[in-house]
Amino acid sequence: MAVRSTVGVDMGGHDRVRTRRPARVRVAATAAALTLMAPMGACASGGDGGVPTINLYYPPEQNLQQVVDRCNIEADGRYRIVNRVLPREADEQRVQMVRRLAAEDDGMDVLGLDVTWTQEFASANWVREWTGQDRAEVEEGTLDGPLETARYEDKLYGAPKHTNVQLLWYRKDLVPEPPASWDEMISTAQRLKEQGKPYQVLATGAQYEGLVVLYNSLVASAGGHILSEDGTESVVDEGAVRALEMLKNLATSGVTSPSFSNATEDPMRLEFQAGNGAFQINWPFVYPAMQEANPELAEQVAWARVPGVDADTPGRMTIGGINLAVSAYSQHPEESFDAAKCLRNAENQKFSAINDGVPPTIESVFDDPEMDEAYPMKETILEQLREPAVRPLTPAYQSISTVTSAILSPPAAINPQATADELREAVADALESRGVLP
């Protein structure tokens, strides 16, 4: 609403200026103004004819519109969801929502929040708590890991729409059995290197969220913690130090790709696809991509749970995904909760999983036979999801992530004990709003 009225005033001003211009210009200006105003009209959350418009702000997802259409038919005139696509970059998505929510913009109803933003938005009182029947419906049958990412102070603030987890992808022609631990994986790679075979271990080592994801997984696999259980204190315990040792070992063992300290998901996938890697830790999207780009190699590729820090404890992996939340400034909260429930119901999760490659959060969806073709690795995904690593649940996560990736980069320069001390202090600062972001 606020947005619409500003634009309206602005365009009025332009019109006035242009009245002295020739008629042709005036017509053009009016036409331009109308074109600009037409979509703005649709923005009005009141909607015309009494059907409330629910504005869904969601990251780009190719076939989401079909899900929206189905929910609109199901709503049968109670509400109408309009899919407003957020920018592609995660940072820009968050900045857009944050700026509008800080200004109490009531033009946003349902928000697609990355799992790591949920606590931040909840703590800032920007999203509504899921309660009563709605909450029960969301919790019913949903995997614990994704649900945990949607909670803050024991209240539920998001409905997990989809989740995601990285797996270990390895060359079964080079390595018959997947390694049980990181040490085993590194020594196997060293042996392959001596034999002159493809040997690289590919993991996200660049200074960005991917490095934090990798580190967080190692911490969880080692049974360590970055934050205290309630998320209010910085601990960075022995497990976290162990994870730092592991990361340093990996970076200095000579088995990573030369560009490890610059590696992000997609370049890593390409490197593996080119046949240079023996192992890669990456999201499930790499498999269909490889089948398309290099089908011969794809036949030699198998998947497994990520290795553990100890051989007898299976590795845990950080989960990603999106939670649906309802804006605190929405004028139609009831309809918004219903719309969010529809967008994430089992049937629609299955549709999105198959068509957009986003794994479901409702456990039973995995059992659907239709999932087999798109997700040959679904059993492994499910196993990994049942024992997840969740990123620190705190409103300050963005700051913690930024300083963590800065401190851990480059991984080869880690000095476990000293780096842990530095990290502990930086995380404590971030929790007390004293941290400065670079």
Next chain:
Amino acid sequence: MSANSTPAGADVAAGGTDTRTRGQQAAVPAQRANRRKRAPLSENKRAERKLGWLLCAPAALVMVAVTGYPILYSVWLSLQRFDLRFPAEREFVGLDNYVTVLTNDFWWTAFGVTMLITVVTVAVELVLGMGLALVMHRTLVGRGIVRTAALIPYGIVTVVAAFSWRYAWTPGTGYLANLFSDGAPLTERASSLAIIMLAEIWKTTPFMALLLMAGLALVPDDLLKAASTDGATAWQRFTKVMLPVMKPAILVALLFRTLDAFRVFDNIYVLTSGANETSSVSMIAYNNLIRGLNLGIGSTMSVLIFIAVAIIAFVFVKLFGTAAPGSDDGERR
């Protein structure tokens, strides 16, 4: 050349600048004398001054509302722990935020980057701008085309220009990246900074040239002719005649550009987003305010930037004697 250049030059030096500087030249001695002993104002003068105040009151009030209020609000925010993510923890913390920022490495790195960019770009722009101004001032044929061509970079929106620089330096799509390097120049610190400075210089040299051309228009042709009759070489005419006469214009141009350069933001935001320690102080303030939602720390940085800018302006006006816009008004009457 002389016959038609002056009017055209004065014409381009739009409005304020030329009258101001011309008036100021005459007023300088008077101003100095006036500062030492202020004669009591006559009745007439006092009434005139009162009218002056009344006339500018509305503008002054609007200025206070749109700039004074946000500045004071920032100062107030900078004295608090105020993080949008922890609304319940808001409290007054005195100067704690200043201690945090001023003892932080990220801040000083950004400050160093900003100073480097400011000094290098302003220096290069001054030299190039002077050359460009001379060319624009003296061109005989196609004067309009030359001036328009020179001003195009300044007319392009900075963000748009920054994007074209970014794509030009991206390996694969960019012609410059393929021409000059094998790697990705925007992923390394030194080359990123060089590209940021290049983009800044390309973009704002015309602005510098425009201000300097206004100064050039003030150099009387008689003076130049007299100098050349006395046997001064072109270089001597430039350094002994033109530069001294142009000094006020040069200082104003330097002041404007230094203030602008110190607040550099858009080029860095688009080209590197501050990766590899290329953040400027404005960039880091944005990151803490908008991305970090930390209004306390972010406002502290804004206030520090404000203070730095004020110091720069002070140094220019007081030490170099730059004529601040409007500073000679009182004496010209």
